[in-house]
Amino acid sequence: MPATLNSFALWGTLGLIGIAVPIIIHLLYRKNRKQTDWAAMELLRKALVMRSGQIKIEDFLVLALRCLAMLLIAAALLRPILDSAASKWIGEKHIGMVVAIDASLSMGHGEHSRFEKAIAKAQQVLSTAREGDPVTIVLLSQNPEYIVRAADYDPAKVENLLTSKLTKPSPYPLALDSNINLLAELAGELESGTREVYLITDAQEADWDTLSGNSRENLREMTRETGFFVLPISTDGEGEENLSISSLNYASGPLQSSGVARFEAVVENHGREVANGASIEFLLDGKRTRKQEVGQINPGDSRVIPYFANFNNPGDLSLEARLISNGDDLDADNGRFAVVNIKDSVRILCVNGNSSGGIGSNSRSAVYYAVRALRLKSSTPESAMEVTQINATDLPLEDRLDDFDIIVLANLGNPAPETVARLHGFTQRGGGLILFTGENFIPGAEENTDPNEFFMVGEGDDKKSLLPAIIKEAKTAENETGWSLKTPDSDHPLASIVKRLPEEIVNSARINKIIESEPAPESQVILRIAENNMPLLLARQIGAGSVLMFTTSADRNWNALAIHPLYAMLLQQAATTMSSQPTSRLTACGEAMVHSIQSNAKRLTVVKPDGTSDTIRPAQIGETLNIELTAELPGIYQYNDDAGSALTAVAANIDPGESNVRVIASKSLESEVDSIGLKVIEPGSSAAAAIKSARRGSDLSSLLLTLAILCFLIQSIIAKIFTKKISRGETDVAASLQLSQVAAARRS
Numbered sequence: 001m002p003a004t005l006n007s008f009a010l011w012g013t014l015g016l017i018g019i020a021v022p023i024i025i026h027l028l029y030r031k032n033r034k035q036t037d038w039a040a041m042e043l044l045r046k047a048l049v050m051r052s053g054q055i056k057i058e059d060f061l062v063l064a065l066r067c068l069a070m071l072l073i074a075a076a077l078l079r080p081i082l083d084s085a086a087s088k089w090i091g092e093k094h095i096g097m098v099v100a101i102d103a104s105l106s107m108g109h110g111e112h113s114r115f116e117k118a119i120a121k122a123q124q125v126l127s128t129a130r131e132g133d134p135v136t137i138v139l140l141s142q143n144p145e146y147i148v149r150a151a152d153y154d155p156a157k158v159e160n161l162l163t164s165k166l167t168k169p170s171p172y173p174l175a176l177d178s179n180i181n182l183l184a185e186l187a188g189e190l191e192s193g194t195r196e197v198y199l200i201t202d203a204q205e206a207d208w209d210t211l212s213g214n215s216r217e218n219l220r221e222m223t224r225e226t227g228f229f230v231l232p233i234s235t236d237g238e239g240e241e242n243l244s245i246s247s248l249n250y251a252s253g254p255l256q257s258s259g260v261a262r263f264e265a266v267v268e269n270h271g272r273e274v275a276n277g278a279s280i281e282f283l284l285d286g287k288r289t290r291k292q293e294v295g296q297i298n299p300g301d302s303r304v305i306p307y308f309a310n311f312n313n314p315g316d317l318s319l320e321a322r323l324i325s326n327g328d329d330l331d332a333d334n335g336r337f338a339v340v341n342i343k344d345s346v347r348i349l350c351v352n353g354n355s356s357g358g359i360g361s362n363s364r365s366a367v368y369y370a371v372r373a374l375r376l377k378s379s380t381p382e383s384a385m386e387v388t389q390i391n392a393t394d395l396p397l398e399d400r401l402d403d404f405d406i407i408v409l410a411n412l413g414n415p416a417p418e419t420v421a422r423l424h425g426f427t428q429r430g431g432g433l434i435l436f437t438g439e440n441f442i443p444g445a446e447e448n449t450d451p452n453e454f455f456m457v458g459e460g461d462d463k464k465s466l467l468p469a470i471i472k473e474a475k476t477a478e479n480e481t482g483w484s485l486k487t488p489d490s491d492h493p494l495a496s497i498v499k500r501l502p503e504e505i506v507n508s509a510r511i512n513k514i515i516e517s518e519p520a521p522e523s524q525v526i527l528r529i530a531e532n533n534m535p536l537l538l539a540r541q542i543g544a545g546s547v548l549m550f551t552t553s554a555d556r557n558w559n560a561l562a563i564h565p566l567y568a569m570l571l572q573q574a575a576t577t578m579s580s581q582p583t584s585r586l587t588a589c590g591e592a593m594v595h596s597i598q599s600n601a602k603r604l605t606v607v608k609p610d611g612t613s614d615t616i617r618p619a620q621i622g623e624t625l626n627i628e629l630t631a632e633l634p635g636i637y638q639y640n641d642d643a644g645s646a647l648t649a650v651a652a653n654i655d656p657g658e659s660n661v662r663v664i665a666s667k668s669l670e671s672e673v674d675s676i677g678l679k680v681i682e683p684g685s686s687a688a689a690a691i692k693s694a695r696r697g698s699d700l701s702s703l704l705l706t707l708a709i710l711c712f713l714i715q716s717i718i719a720k721i722f723t724k725k726i727s728r729g730e731t732d733v734a735a736s737l738q739l740s741q742v743a744a745a746r747r748s
Contacts, residue, residue: 096135102141126155143170257312601647
């Protein structure tokens with residue numbers, strides 16, 4: 001039984017009503033008789049009975065043709081689709097097409113790019129459509145772009161769009177999982193007997209190997225009503241060599257005037273052959289400051305290239321790493337960008353939470369070792385740390401927390417709700433908060449209070465914690481030597497310090513006591529205890545700022561870390577990272593971000609990487625501007641105020657996953673998607689021929705309407721012939737009366 005595009009219940013009911021109409025009329029005319037008593041008529045009754053039988057047969061034939069015509073009209077309105085081998089000869093092939101062209105960054109690979117090949121393949125697919133068929137052409141990526149959408153196919157117009165406007169792919173990833181839902185939606189928009197979806201792609205391994213189970217089920221559901229074809233444009237192993245810069249990150253060192261900081265660029269070989277002969281350039285504010293040979297990199301390996309940058313003036317500084325490689329067929333991933341904020345100095349407020357050992361007393365305060373660590377290089381201008389220390393009782397008197405970049409709280413327990421709210425606002429506006437635990441973090445047994453409640457802000461369902469962890473109870477090491485640090489697997493700058501130190505030095509930093517905790521939602525564990533895997537250092541982003549929490553104390557009461565060289569390194573690095581926030585100025589092409597700055601400007605001018613500029617009105621909350629950015633190009637986006645003064649900058653980079661240009665083998669792809677119902681058209685075959693051979697489904701609507709009209713014409717002709725036949729052979733009054741009734745019935 002053929003499928004139907006329209007509702008069978010609705011149009012089937014209307015069809016039955018239509019068929020019933022001529023039958024009802026026929027029955028009504030049969031009952032519409034006048035009884036006439038006439039003696040002479042009895043003589044002709046036998047002859048009339050014979051003639052009446054003949055007329056009934058003729059009337060039933062006319063009635064059957066009329067009912068058949070109504071039945072064919074109803075069937076045509078159902079828009080039946082014949083999906084079988086017979087569809088090649090019966091009906092019309094009105095095809096609704098969705099031609100989806102992979103426009104992700106990897107499609108730019110090759111001397112004659114994969115994207116150019118995809119456009120040529122799309123032209124072959126569209127050549128199988130007829131003018132007027134509904135067609136959608138979409139460029140698939142994280143941000144899909146429509147060339148035409150559910151429009152009547154105009155070959156000349158579409159050819160012009162494909163050849164003149166589509167010159168290069170986007171800088172975005174494919175986002176295959178989310179785009180599968182989009183393809184189902186686009187196919188559903190097409191008003192056509194047969195719907196077909198064509199995905200023209202380079203079939204990256206990274207896309208198809210990670211296809212989710214939900215997407216597979218959606219594809220399986222779609223292919224029940226829609227033909228789905230995948231057209232890989234690359235043959236197995238063809239053109240898969242690529243060298244890229246996958247990251248450019250701040251690693252360590254002061255981000256201050258006259259300072260020197262370490263950055264690291266990672267160069268990866270995504271190909272199947274050894275890469276050699278490439279070099280890398282580093283640029284500060286657009287000026288080249290260093291060039292270095294990369295050296296040999298084996299297939300699938302990477303190499304870290306360090307770069308030490310010198311800073312002379314405060315403000316935002318843009319960095320670029322640029323790869324120079326002969327024979328690299330994907331230029332778009334040969335550049336990487338970063339923006340860092342250089343400060344004159346870092347202002348730090350250290351708060352002592354001990355009930356004894358206050359500032360000026362003989363015993364040492366909880367922040368004594370933290371202050372020493374932060375001031376180690378305060379005498380040298382290249383690493384100035386302006387440290388102020390107070391007791392916890394004086395913290396409510398500090399009415400200008402925003403005068404500081406960092407606030408360090410050591411062993412502070414049971415803070416007032418007003419104090420917690422002020423600290424929360426401080427971090428939201430971009431400040432850095434460092435927390436050390438201690439005895440005061442654990443309430444006494446008589447208090448019977450959850451210590452996490454002390455650091456909550458808000459009310460009811462909006463209640464949020466300031467801590468990056470859910471704290472539980474204190475744990476003490478079973479032996480006197482204490483616990484050691486586990487080799488971190490985090491990519492945080494503080495974890496990088498531990499990774500670079502020799503193992504024997506790291507192992508000498510012993511921890512005797514911590515507060516057991518588990519990471520809060522959206523927090524990151526930076527360091528753990530080796531023996532029990534419990535968190536030692538956690539981080540969490542709050543608004544434009546961040547919070548770091550050590551689960552041990554800031555002094556020697558709970559550890560030997562406070563007198564270890566690693567302690568000063570961690571605090572120095574934490575102060576630099578949290579005050580400059582180098583990662584807050586990074587975004588990925590195609591992803592929306594909100595960047596907050598302190599300014600009263602009503603309008604901003606954003607200068608894009610290609611030199612063009614736009615004027616924007618940012619959302620303003622007090623003295624904070626929230627700048628929304630969705631980067632379309634990789635590079636530096638510079639924001640200036642009305643007077644043209646630089647306010648801030650953001651660096652946008654491509655998704656490093658697009659640099660892996662390896663494709664899945666056609667046979668492997670075919671076996672992968674065959675169970676889902678997708679058909680793979682081999683790269684070397686003719687797309688048009690394969691499509692025409694596989695195409696099934698013909699719209700029978702026009703054929704059925706034609707047959708319905710033909711039935712109407714035939715019944716009209718037959719009714720007229722039968723009526724004339726009766727009139728030629730009858731002269732008596734009775735026959736004339738019967739003729740008038742029959743003719744009237746047939747005309748109706």
